[in-house]
């Protein structure tokens with residue numbers, strides 16, 4: 097157990113969506129177990145990202161849609177930590193803030209969800225012309241690459257909103273792709289028609305997907321130590337590696353990047369992080385993939401490994417794909 101903090105009450109900031117509140121409870125419950133004498137209070141806030149559900153995510157100009165307002169509260173000392181979906185935390189956060197040690201990651205895969213009433217199917221057996229709802233450039237590009245028989249129509253909103261849009265009788269959608277973690281946390285696992293990964297459906301997930309990002313003030317050693325006590329080292333290291341890959345590649349744009357990380361036993365008995373990554377052009381016609389095993393045993397080596405993977409992708413041609421995307425954004 098870490099040294100007892102002098103402070104007795106901690107305030108946690110969160111978005112006010114059902115999933116965000118549920119995720120915050122997961123963290124607070126663990127903290128209460130580890131620190132039964134302290135009080136944890138929740139301060140929830142509807143962010144700009146929650147309020148605007150019509151514009152495609154990638155068309156926003158401010159990047160910190162989900163995080164900025166909560167970070168202001170953190171910096172001002174009005175909250176002591178923020179619970180985010182790690183996937184929604186930009187790779188660059190304010191200098192006064194830092195991500196703490198991460199709790200064990202939930203299921204990191206994407207899943208296919210069929211419109212209510214349709215039989216369970218896989219991406220491969222969907223009829224030509226079937227419509228997939230997603231606003232993710234990563235999902236769109238990977239679908240175009242492997243499933244050119246499918247059509248993508250933009251869809252935004254929180255999970256409940258997306259399911260409602262899918263299921264509406266007059267909806268144009270056949271199915272949607274969502275993160276397993278959110279659905280499972282909301283107890284909607286019965287909607288899952290296919291789990292997707294490199295072996296199943298060939299779809300890689302988003303950096304940080306399925307993990308929670310707990311943001312603290314950079315100088316807050318007490319909070320950092322408390323989070324270490326409920327943290328999971330493998331999750332923290334793999335997520336730091338994934339995030340550093342994204343940070344290096346994105347250069348200010350949301351990269352059509354899919355990843356998959358897994359801990360494997362090397363032949364010499366040592367533990368390695370196996371990192372698969374793919375960059376796909378938006379129309380799916382070009383792609384670059386790598387798979388590398390790396391020795392990762394500290395935050396520093398995790399970030400260095402993320403950089404190694406980024407360089408390998410760029411060496412294999414990912415740079416050209418990313419530049420083309422940047423160019424098309426400028427002219428749009």
Ligand SMILES: NCc1[nH]cc(CCC(=O)O)c1CC(=O)O
Pocket residue numbers: 181182183184255273274275276277278304305306307
């Ligand atoms: N971009 C929205 C978002 N941010 C976090 C999750 C839930 C899954 C997670 O925690 O990774 C989702 C929904 C989704 O992509 O289906």
